[in-house]
Amino acid sequence: MPKMIENVDYRFVPHAEKPELWAIRILKGDFIETVLAYHAIAFNEVKDCLTFNFVVVESPDKDAVEQNEELQKVAGDILNSIIESGIQDGTVQTKERNADES
Numbered sequence: 250m251p252k253m254i255e256n257v258d259y260r261f262v263p264h265a266e267k268p269e270l271w272a273i274r275i276l277k278g279d280f281i282e283t284v285l286a287y288h289a290i291a292f293n294e295v296k297d298c299l300t301f302n303f304v305v306v307e308s309p310d311k312d313a314v315e316q317n318e319e320l321q322k323v324a325g326d327i328l329n330s331i332i333e334s335g336i337q338d339g340t341v342q343t344k345e346r347n348a349d350e351s
Contacts, residue, residue, distance in 0.1 A: 252326075252330055253327050253329070253331075254330065255330065255331070255334060256276075257276065257277070258275070258276055258278070258327070258330075258334075259274065259275050259276055259327050259330075260273070260274045260276050261273060261274075262274045262284060263308060264286055264306065265284075265288075265307070266306070270286060270319055270331040271286075272284050272285060272286040272306050273285045273286070273287075273327055275323065275327070276325065279310075279319060279323070280308065280310055280319075280323055282307070282308065282309050282310075282314050283305060283307070283308035283309075283310060283313045283320070284306040284307045284308065285304070285305060285306065285324055285327075286303060286304050287302070287303045287324075287328060288301075288302045288303060288304065289301065289302050292316045294305070297305055299328075299332075301324070301325070301328055302315075303315065303324050321331050326346050329344055337350050
């Protein structure tokens, strides 16, 4: 899948139930108008990958549930885009973790 683009493929929106948080509205594709909110995002050192979870805040699609593997892929693609954009514009910073940090 091509790179997801903010305000083309997805948009940040206020979280309806938790106004201090932001959610993501999907603007294109199979899950159009589905709103997601990410929770835990972490690097899994054992599997050498980024792991995350999310919830579906709202959707017109009854198949848009967290267990749907296609939605999981879309959520991952969007998260990847957000992180890449954040690294490029400086809003996300990375650093090496010391071996003694846990």
